[in-house]
Amino acid sequence: MRRLVAAFIVFAATTLPGPHAAAAAPTLGTRVIRAGLSYPWDIAFTPGGKMLVTERPGRVRVYSDGTRNGRLLGVKTIPKVRAEGEAGVMGIATARRDGTTYVFVCASRQVSAGWRNQVLRYRLTKGGALRDQKVILGGMRANTIHNGCAVEYGPDKKVWVTMGDANRPATAQDRSGRNGKVLRVNFGGRIPSDNPFTGSPVYALGFRNPQGLAFHPVTNRPYSVEHGPSVNDEINRVRPGRNYGWPCWTGSGTRGPIRAGCKAASEYSRPAWSSGGSTLATSGGAFVSSAKWQSWRNELFVATLKEQDLRRFRIGDNGNTAFARSVLFNGRWGRLRAATPTRSGRALYLTTSNGGGTDRVIRVRPR
Numbered sequence: 001m002r003r004l005v006a007a008f009i010v011f012a013a014t015t016l017p018g019p020h021a022a023a024a025a026p027t028l029g030t031r032v033i034r035a036g037l038s039y040p041w042d043i044a045f046t047p048g049g050k051m052l053v054t055e056r057p058g059r060v061r062v063y064s065d066g067t068r069n070g071r072l073l074g075v076k077t078i079p080k081v082r083a084e085g086e087a088g089v090m091g092i093a094t095a096r097r098d099g100t101t102y103v104f105v106c107a108s109r110q111v112s113a114g115w116r117n118q119v120l121r122y123r124l125t126k127g128g129a130l131r132d133q134k135v136i137l138g139g140m141r142a143n144t145i146h147n148g149c150a151v152e153y154g155p156d157k158k159v160w161v162t163m164g165d166a167n168r169p170a171t172a173q174d175r176s177g178r179n180g181k182v183l184r185v186n187f188g189g190r191i192p193s194d195n196p197f198t199g200s201p202v203y204a205l206g207f208r209n210p211q212g213l214a215f216h217p218v219t220n221r222p223y224s225v226e227h228g229p230s231v232n233d234e235i236n237r238v239r240p241g242r243n244y245g246w247p248c249w250t251g252s253g254t255r256g257p258i259r260a261g262c263k264a265a266s267e268y269s270r271p272a273w274s275s276g277g278s279t280l281a282t283s284g285g286a287f288v289s290s291a292k293w294q295s296w297r298n299e300l301f302v303a304t305l306k307e308q309d310l311r312r313f314r315i316g317d318n319g320n321t322a323f324a325r326s327v328l329f330n331g332r333w334g335r336l337r338a339a340t341p342t343r344s345g346r347a348l349y350l351t352t353s354n355g356g357g358t359d360r361v362i363r364v365r366p367r
């Protein structure tokens, strides 16, 4: 009799939606959409459904769509790219304006001033060609490490860019410099009148190497994802004019490599999450917004290079904390670089960073 009762309780618990029944976790399906690429750094989708993929050595690949059957419409070689170490053609984003699709690319280029990271804007033709190049943001030093270079077109219709310290840590605290910052400019590159520092593209400072940037689908708040030194990878809620501590402090009150000129840890903004005593090499970040994601809807997914997995985070109610929830696809595809949502928020696209012409674009979506 006791076994029967127990069996009924199990049956009831698994089949009857109780008054506090939460949405279920989604069952995810995965598919390799592209293979044989070379360091695909980032992905963007146009409103019409084209898929654009950067390859760090210097190209943008344009596909008719994000399926396995999509046609390769063209490959744009970005001029003057100096790809070396972690630098090259990195973040990409799209925007639709006055009936035209525009593409923003963050790239490391050899120009008259030297080796610089720049944000280029192109017009995308219907046939998939990138035309009418314009530099809308420049003056950021490039290096073989710490370039940042995520770019997103925000819900506020501004161009947002993360910039690393280019291995000159002190520059992250220099408000007049553009390295170690989150930058924000208008569509054509002018400084928005509502930026926190008048006449400056600097939106927030004190970053080491932020390679991820994503906007919460409900609150529209920006979140950056960055690499820590040997400890404290971070997720930061990026707020105007705030200072996130590098290189004085990392994580929540761990000393960084520089002390001169530093204030107390409490004078800097603390991360929404930090990895603590080790690093995962957190790279791209993306929110999923479709109801198909059920209980994971509006959560942040972060790709990791070193740990070779995808990490799921829930943003706390006040927006200031990110809670690590689960680890997905551990080791399945090697090092993961990008996490990008489709425009519908239904699918998440990942890229690998394994080299040797073996890299892939992978689609993840709820069944």
Ligand SMILES: [Ca+2]
Binding pocket: 206, 234, 244, 245, 246, 249, 250, 251, 271
């Ligand atoms: Ca920090």
